[in-house]
Amino acid sequence: MEDYIAAVEQAHRLHAEGKVIETNLIHADAPNGEYHIKTGGLLGEAQAYYGLKANGGFFMNKERHGLPNILGIIYLSDAATAYPLAVFESSLISKMRTAAATAVAAKYLKPTGEIRLGVIGYGNQAEAQIEALLCVMDIAEITVSGRNMEKAAFFVDKMRSKIGISIKSAPIELTCRNSNVLITCTPSTEVLVESDWISPGTFIGAIGADSPGKQELAPELMAKAKIVGDIHQQIIKVGEAQHAIKDGLIAPSDIYGELGALVTGKLKGRSHVDEIFVYDSTGTAIQDVAAAAYVYEKLKDEPSIQHIDLFS
Amino acid sequence: MEDYIAAVEQAHRLHAEGKVIETNLIHADAPNGEYHIKTGGLLGEAQAYYGLKANGGFFMNKERHGLPNILGIIYLSDAATAYPLAVFESSLISKMRTAAATAVAAKYLKPTGEIRLGVIGYGNQAEAQIEALLCVMDIAEITVSGRNMEKAAFFVDKMRSKIGISIKSAPIELTCRNSNVLITCTPSTEVLVESDWISPGTFIGAIGADSPGKQELAPELMAKAKIVGDIHQQIIKVGEAQHAIKDGLIAPSDIYGELGALVTGKLKGRSHVDEIFVYDSTGTAIQDVAAAAYVYEKLKDEPSIQHIDLFS
Numbered sequence: 117m118e119d120y121i122a123a124v125e126q127a128h129r130l131h132a133e134g135k136v137i138e139t140n141l142i143h144a145d146a147p148n149g150e151y152h153i154k155t156g157g158l159l160g161e162a163q164a165y166y167g168l169k170a171n172g173g174f175f176m177n178k179e180r181h182g183l184p185n186i187l188g189i190i191y192l193s194d195a196a197t198a199y200p201l202a203v204f205e206s207s208l209i210s211k212m213r214t215a216a217a218t219a220v221a222a223k224y225l226k227p228t229g230e231i232r233l234g235v236i237g238y239g240n241q242a243e244a245q246i247e248a249l250l251c252v253m254d255i256a257e258i259t260v261s262g263r264n265m266e267k268a269a270f271f272v273d274k275m276r277s278k279i280g281i282s283i284k285s286a287p288i289e290l291t292c293r294n295s296n297v298l299i300t301c302t303p304s305t306e307v308l309v310e311s312d313w314i315s316p317g318t319f320i321g322a323i324g325a326d327s328p329g330k331q332e333l334a335p336e337l338m339a340k341a342k343i344v345g346d347i348h349q350q351i352i353k354v355g356e357a358q359h360a361i362k363d364g365l366i367a368p369s370d371i372y373g374e375l376g377a378l379v380t381g382k383l384k385g386r387s388h389v390d391e392i393f394v395y396d397s398t399g400t401a402i403q404d405v406a407a408a409a410y411v412y413e414k415l416k417d418e419p420s421i422q423h424i425d426l427f428s
Numbered sequence: 429m430e431d432y433i434a435a436v437e438q439a440h441r442l443h444a445e446g447k448v449i450e451t452n453l454i455h456a457d458a459p460n461g462e463y464h465i466k467t468g469g470l471l472g473e474a475q476a477y478y479g480l481k482a483n484g485g486f487f488m489n490k491e492r493h494g495l496p497n498i499l500g501i502i503y504l505s506d507a508a509t510a511y512p513l514a515v516f517e518s519s520l521i522s523k524m525r526t527a528a529a530t531a532v533a534a535k536y537l538k539p540t541g542e543i544r545l546g547v548i549g550y551g552n553q554a555e556a557q558i559e560a561l562l563c564v565m566d567i568a569e570i571t572v573s574g575r576n577m578e579k580a581a582f583f584v585d586k587m588r589s590k591i592g593i594s595i596k597s598a599p600i601e602l603t604c605r606n607s608n609v610l611i612t613c614t615p616s617t618e619v620l621v622e623s624d625w626i627s628p629g630t631f632i633g634a635i636g637a638d639s640p641g642k643q644e645l646a647p648e649l650m651a652k653a654k655i656v657g658d659i660h661q662q663i664i665k666v667g668e669a670q671h672a673i674k675d676g677l678i679a680p681s682d683i684y685g686e687l688g689a690l691v692t693g694k695l696k697g698r699s700h701v702d703e704i705f706v707y708d709s710t711g712t713a714i715q716d717v718a719a720a721a722y723v724y725e726k727l728k729d730e731p732s733i734q735h736i737d738l739f740s
Binding site for chain 2: 140142144148156157191
């Protein structure tokens with residue numbers, strides 16, 4: 117995870133410096149679901165990469181076929197020649213890069229003093245977020261919540277054996293009131309977190325909202341927080357920020373800045389103990405490419421990896 | 429090749445019937461070249477597929493790295509679940525599907541009587557076009573030409589040993605005047621074929637022009653021919669038709685129709701011996717997906733093919 121965090125941080129640094137190949141996306145409806153293709157590239161000093169994620173969102177897959185509802189690949193090529201380097205199943209890399217990006221934001225925006233982490237959500241992403249945050253902060257205790265408290269309790273039991281930190285489940289309001297780092301990572305389309313539940317100085321990672329209609333935080337909370345997005349143009353349309361903008365509580369120009377600006381120092385991180393920061397995460401192909409490139413670099417010389425010479 | 433032709437014909441039938449997943453494309457500039465992603469899907473009765481071609485056009489690859497200038501992959505997924513089925517190096521399938529599409533058009537639009545084939549171009553695509561046309565017509569003789577007559581002669585020598593048909597090289601004008609089926613498959617950006625070199629009743633496959641500026645036929649020739657395109661919206665922008673439209677010689681509404689309409693019978697094929705037909709080929713993701721699906725279906729049960737279970 118530490119390496120994913122370094123890779124994603126570097127990707128956002130390159131993004132802020134304009135050392136990227138333009139990102140883009142395609143959406144296509146299929147009879148049982150929809151496809152999303154997200155493309156982009158990174159022009160690193162040592163090596164340039166271009167790639168894409170081609171995912172389907174087929175929300176009957178699990179019920180009908182025992183397959184994941186989100187299913188697809190990440191393709192990585194050498195951006196110096198377009199030579200195909202690797203194809204990965206997309207879910208693991210997506211999960212890791214999303215959590216890694218939150219950790220990058222948290223590194224710059226975390227509260228001062230003892231950290232009490234609250235997590236709203238109990239899926240794979242919740243586990244990855246905890247793992248990533250542990251790389252960038254000491255955590256005194258963790259509280260987990262969600263709309264289904266049984267599932268939250270089950271998740272807590274599973275995590276307790278994995279991490280050596282006090283962890284318990286609690287209702288959403290109590291989890292929010294008890295935390296100064298809060299992660300929301302649910303598929304919710306309505307407000308889960310009210311503004312007055314959040315203490316001054318809190319860092320919130322708003323992970324769930326990444327398409328039109330998805331929402332976890334009260335727009336009033338967004339209005340009083342400093343918002344850092346992964347990609348400005350995305351968060352104002354499909355991120356948590358979409359709702360506060362639609363409600364007229366903030367304008368796109370009120371967004372504090374992008375993750376890449378934080379990383380390069382163009383944007384100041386936390387400067388006051390009472391600031392509330394929201395990291396608005398929508399996901400981008402440059403994170404996928406950075407994470408896929410990290411895995412590729414790590415594995416390419418392993419003897420167990422099969423290489424195919426395309427032009428032998 | 430016969431199977432590629434059947435697959436591509438079926439793809440255009442599905443396209444004409446609206447049984448497709450929307451096609452789309454992304455272009456991205458890289459420092460040494462550019463990437464093109466083309467996506468689309470086919471909703472066949474037995475099986476639905478969605479896929480994409482991610483190609484780089486890096487025109488120093490050969491000189492600098494000994495790699496093909498056009499380089500990439502075709503990705504195929506099951507459009508019922510988005511399950512990843514296969515990833516192919518893109519050049520072979522691209523070559524075969526382009527030639528197969530010409531053969532489909534030629535089947536409906538070929539001249540009556542003895543066929544004398546002329547080919548302007550001597551690359552891989554020229555060979556594939558000859559192979560494909562031989563599947564849909566008897567050919568009495570072949571004449572090959574191009575801007576470099578030495579390369580044309582070399583190509584003729586190579587082909588002579590492969591096919592049992594009289595084949596020779598000749599200058600472009602003579603090749604045109606001597607042919608009633610003419611294939612142009614060069615990277616030209618200027619007129620190679622003049623209008624008065626073409627006899628009544630000729631079928632022309634205009635393969636080369638597939639991006640802004642590329643051109644092989646005189647606009648006056650396009651104006652007097654019946655034009656059938658693979659995809660109407662593409663040929664008027666990037667196909668051979670772009671120039672006659674730009675010159676004001678024809679309007680987009682003068683295009684006779686699409687390949688899919690020919691295949692389904694909505695569009696009448698040849699009805700008079702003197703009609704000149706131009707098949708304007710620009711290439712589409714549905715051809716790639718159809719051809720990739722054909723290869724996948726053919727190979728998937730071969731013992732030599734390695735299957736990867738993504739979720740074991």
